[in-house]
Amino acid sequence: MTNINNIIDYINGSNDFVVTSHISPDGDNIGSTLSMYYSLKKLGKNVCYVLDDQMPLNMQFLIEGVEILKSSECDMKDYTLISLDCGDRPRICVSDEIKDNAVKLICIDHHASNEAFGDLNYIDVDASSTCELMYNVLVRMSEVNNIDFIDAKVATALYTGLVTDTGNFAYSNTHASSFEMAKELLIKGAKKDTVIQNVFQSNPYNYYKLLGEALNTLDIVDGKVASISITKEMLKENAISFNDLDGITPYTRDIQGVEVGILIKEKKENEVKVSLRSKNYVNVSEIAKVFGGGGHVRASGCTIFDSVENAKAKVLEQVLKTI
Amino acid sequence: MTNINNIIDYINGSNDFVVTSHISPDGDNIGSTLSMYYSLKKLGKNVCYVLDDQMPLNMQFLIEGVEILKSSECDMKDYTLISLDCGDRPRICVSDEIKDNAVKLICIDHHASNEAFGDLNYIDVDASSTCELMYNVLVRMSEVNNIDFIDAKVATALYTGLVTDTGNFAYSNTHASSFEMAKELLIKGAKKDTVIQNVFQSNPYNYYKLLGEALNTLDIVDGKVASISITKEMLKENAISFNDLDGITPYTRDIQGVEVGILIKEKKENEVKVSLRSKNYVNVSEIAKVFGGGGHVRASGCTIFDSVENAKAKVLEQVLKTI
Numbered sequence: 001m002t003n004i005n006n007i008i009d010y011i012n013g014s015n016d017f018v019v020t021s022h023i024s025p026d027g028d029n030i031g032s033t034l035s036m037y038y039s040l041k042k043l044g045k046n047v048c049y050v051l052d053d054q055m056p057l058n059m060q061f062l063i064e065g066v067e068i069l070k071s072s073e074c075d076m077k078d079y080t081l082i083s084l085d086c087g088d089r090p091r092i093c094v095s096d097e098i099k100d101n102a103v104k105l106i107c108i109d110h111h112a113s114n115e116a117f118g119d120l121n122y123i124d125v126d127a128s129s130t131c132e133l134m135y136n137v138l139v140r141m142s143e144v145n146n147i148d149f150i151d152a153k154v155a156t157a158l159y160t161g162l163v164t165d166t167g168n169f170a171y172s173n174t175h176a177s178s179f180e181m182a183k184e185l186l187i188k189g190a191k192k193d194t195v196i197q198n199v200f201q202s203n204p205y206n207y208y209k210l211l212g213e214a215l216n217t218l219d220i221v222d223g224k225v226a227s228i229s230i231t232k233e234m235l236k237e238n239a240i241s242f243n244d245l246d247g248i249t250p251y252t253r254d255i256q257g258v259e260v261g262i263l264i265k266e267k268k269e270n271e272v273k274v275s276l277r278s279k280n281y282v283n284v285s286e287i288a289k290v291f292g293g294g295g296h297v298r299a300s301g302c303t304i305f306d307s308v309e310n311a312k313a314k315v316l317e318q319v320l321k322t323i
Numbered sequence: 324m325t326n327i328n329n330i331i332d333y334i335n336g337s338n339d340f341v342v343t344s345h346i347s348p349d350g351d352n353i354g355s356t357l358s359m360y361y362s363l364k365k366l367g368k369n370v371c372y373v374l375d376d377q378m379p380l381n382m383q384f385l386i387e388g389v390e391i392l393k394s395s396e397c398d399m400k401d402y403t404l405i406s407l408d409c410g411d412r413p414r415i416c417v418s419d420e421i422k423d424n425a426v427k428l429i430c431i432d433h434h435a436s437n438e439a440f441g442d443l444n445y446i447d448v449d450a451s452s453t454c455e456l457m458y459n460v461l462v463r464m465s466e467v468n469n470i471d472f473i474d475a476k477v478a479t480a481l482y483t484g485l486v487t488d489t490g491n492f493a494y495s496n497t498h499a500s501s502f503e504m505a506k507e508l509l510i511k512g513a514k515k516d517t518v519i520q521n522v523f524q525s526n527p528y529n530y531y532k533l534l535g536e537a538l539n540t541l542d543i544v545d546g547k548v549a550s551i552s553i554t555k556e557m558l559k560e561n562a563i564s565f566n567d568l569d570g571i572t573p574y575t576r577d578i579q580g581v582e583v584g585i586l587i588k589e590k591k592e593n594e595v596k597v598s599l600r601s602k603n604y605v606n607v608s609e610i611a612k613v614f615g616g617g618g619h620v621r622a623s624g625c626t627i628f629d630s631v632e633n634a635k636a637k638v639l640e641q642v643l644k645t646i
Contacts, residue, residue: 169492169505170519176509182492183502196493197602201577208538208574215535220528251531254524279520 004140007106007120011040012145016079017047018102022086023093024273025051026246027164027199030059032084032108032130034066034157039138039149048074051093056243061198062160071095080104083118085130085161087111087294108133112285113294125296128171128178131161135181152189159190164199167250172298203247210238214248221316224323226252227262229308235266242267246275253277260284260319264312267303272311275301282322290318327463330429330443334363335468339402340370341425345409346416347596348374349569350487350522353382355407355431355453357389357480362461362472371397373417379566384521385483394418403427406441408453408484410434410617431456435608436617448619451494451501454484458504475512482513487522490573495621526570533561537571544639547646549575550585552631558589565590569598576600583607583642587635590626595634599623605645613641 011017019036021029033049040047050069071094081102083092086109092099099105107118110127127133135158138149150158162182166174169182186192210230217229228251235242245265252261260282263275274291276284277299284300291314293302304311334340342359344352356372363370373392394417404425406415409432415422422428430441433450450456458481461472473481485505489497492505509515533553540552551574558565568588575584583605586598597614599607600622607623614637616625627634 169486170523172516174515176506179502179506179509183499183506186499186502192497193495193603200493201573201602202579203577204579205541205543208541208578212535212538215531218528218531250524254526255531256525256527279524280516 004122004137007108007122007137008141008144010080010104010106010120011043011045011141014080014104015045016076017045017082018050018074018076018079018094018098019047019082019084020050020086020092020094021084022091023053024243025053025055025059025093027059028129028131028161029085030055030062031157031159031161031164032134034062035131035134035138035154036082036084036108037066038154038157039141042147042149043145046076048076048079050074050098052095053093054241054243056246057241058199058202058244059160061194062157071098074098078103080106082106082108084108084134085110087113088115089117108137111294112296113289126173126175128173128175129161129165131158131165132178132181134158134161135185150185150188152191155185155188155190156195159185159192160195160199163195164246168196168200173296200247204240206238207240207244210234210240211248211251213238215251218251220255220258221320222323223257224259225262225316225319226255226258226260227264227312227316228252229264229312230266231308232266232268242273249275249277253279259323262312262315262319264308264315266308270305270307272304272306272308273301274304274311274315275299276315276319282319287315287318287322291315327445327460330431330445330460331464331467333403333427333429333443334366334368334464337403337427338368339399340368340405341373341397341399341402341417341421342370342405342407343373343409343415343417344407345414346376347566348376348378348382348416350382351452351454351484352408353378353385354480354482354484354487355457357385358454358457358461358477359405359407359431360389361477361480362464365470365472366468369399371399371402373397373421375416375418377564377566379569380564381522381525381567382483384517385480394421397421401426403429405429405431407431407457408433410436411438412440431460434617435619436612449496449498451496451498452484452488454481454488455501455504457481457484458508473508473511475514478508478511478513479518482508482515483518483522486518491519491523496619523570527563529561530563530567533557533563534571534574536561538574541574543578543581544643545646546580547582548585548639548642549578549581549583550587550635550639551575552587552635553589554631555589555591565596572598572600576602582646585635585638585642587631587638589631593628593630595627595629595631597625597627597634597638599625599638599642605642610638610641610645614638
């Protein structure tokens with residue numbers, strides 16, 4: 001495994017970079033990519049931020065004023081591709097051409113399922129978030145280059161990824177190091193209240209209507225497995241986007257006695273995204289793997305190409321084997 | 324204002340203590356009282372934990388095995404009363420007799436409305452929680468006495484108060500010092516996952532039914548003030564206790580564009596408890612004061628002796644003056 005210093009040496013010796021992350025962007029995805037993007041700019045490098053997906057509404061505050069390109073708009077040559085927060089090569093959210101033409105691939109990630117697919121890798125599956133890894137990179141990079149990379153803008157981006165991937169410090173991936181990082185980011189000027197308000201406290205009124213309907217579908221099996229199903233009709237009626245449902249996942253797990261929570265979201269006809277959460281002992285990363293997905297021990301996801309009903313039955317069958 | 328050292332000197336020179344907190348106990352109330360209780364025990368003092376109210380369900384894990392007395396069961400003489408996390412003398416949750424007969428009253432608190440009603444006071448209205456103040460007391464007390472007071476049990480109690488009073492680090496009262504404390508408590512063995520699971524992730528299934536009904540009452544005025552009303556009938560139908568509604572308060576404020584959230588909870592006929600939350604600029608402590616209540620700039624509460632409907636109208640009238 002590459003260490004941080006190798007990556008920093010490589011970055012310092014190169015000039016052209018494309019930074020990106022995984023499909024279905026979330027806070028850690030965007031926060032870690034942005035922190036790398038800003039830091040490469042500060043170093044005077046040529047850098048493109050490329051991501052071929054729609055950004056969630058609650059992350060707009062973070063990317064305001066940032067030029068994020070689609071793959072077709074990026075004409076960089078002889079570049080290094082830096083993949084942040086992405087567990088495997090197929091999920092990197094740029095065209096195959098951009099992946100194939102990179103002179104080097106740097107992978108910085110914390111997903112349990114990551115098999116170190118980069119040429120240079122900094123992977124720590126125990127880290128709270130890729131933003132925590134980027135924090136470590138930037139602390140070291142600040143020392144090496146004698147430049148303070150963690151300014152208020154970068155601190156805010158890193159704080160966003162830290163709080164989204166730890167459920168605002170609630171999940172078991174929150175360690176003493178995460179709090180140390182949070183403290184330092186506040187000192188560096190992270191706009192904590194802006195992050196919290198945008199990420200967690202700015203749900204549209206319709207979101208609560210949808211939440212009410214979603215809670216009506218709450219189903220408990222054996223007192224230990226709970227699921228909520230959201231159909232594309234429910235999304236359409238309430239004008240809520242598929243990418244804005246992350247906040248509903250915890251409701252499936254935060255019930256007395258429940259070990260595994262399942263959120264089933266219909267993306268389109270016969271395409272269902274499943275999010276899995278566990279409390280104490282079930283490794284939901286293994287369950288997601290059965291369906292070609294991945295993630296972490298306590299939080300994972302997969303896509304099942306079937307109806308909502310069948311997808312629910314298939315996942316439940318696997319989950320019940322582990323309970 | 325007394326400083327920490329005076330309080331520690333006084334404690335070291337005395338032998339008999341009653342520790343208590345405010346009515347309607349919550350995490351900071353119980354966490355701070357417990358941390359003082361355990362520490363006085365460790366010092367070999369005589370100490371009674373007295374509280375004349377029912378403990379919330381989600382705090383049972385914390386007080387398991389702890390002897391908590393009612394005022395009538397406490398026969399201590401020549402004791403010092405230590406009031407933790409209580410904003411004024413009338414809200415101290417022991418009998419008048421116990422208040423009046425104390426040889427000294429020590430007050431450790433962070434409520435904005437606290438007027439230093441103790442003989443010895445350690446009050447910091449900017450602190451996240453009384454548990455953060457108790458953390459400061461115990462760090463200093465450990466140095467003075469050369470005893471490590473912050474063991475895993477005390478760390479867990481302090482962590483509970485920190486996360487309940489900061490909405491698990493979401494509220495604007497979360498400072499760099501709060502994260503420093505969280506980090507140290509984890510290092511000292513605080514059972515973070517136990518706290519999170521008991522406090523936030525163990526809602527009974529019925530709680531979600533009630534939440535659905537409560538969301539149906541969600542009412543928005545001028546796009547900036549949102550309220551939810553919970554009647555005693557709703558509580559009865561779902562078998563949810565009045566003291567277990569704290570988690571619903573944030574739903575009133577976490578809506579796009581909303582500045583003030585109001586949760587109206589009917590305790591009994593013509594007795595309504597109102598919880599107020601604000602996001603950015605409204606001082607809800609001032610609004611609560613109008614009705615004889617108090618609290619913090621961004622989180623406060625009061626009791627109105629009227630119907631749910633009238634209480635809502637009265638509070639709304641005051642809130643709309645500040646918007």
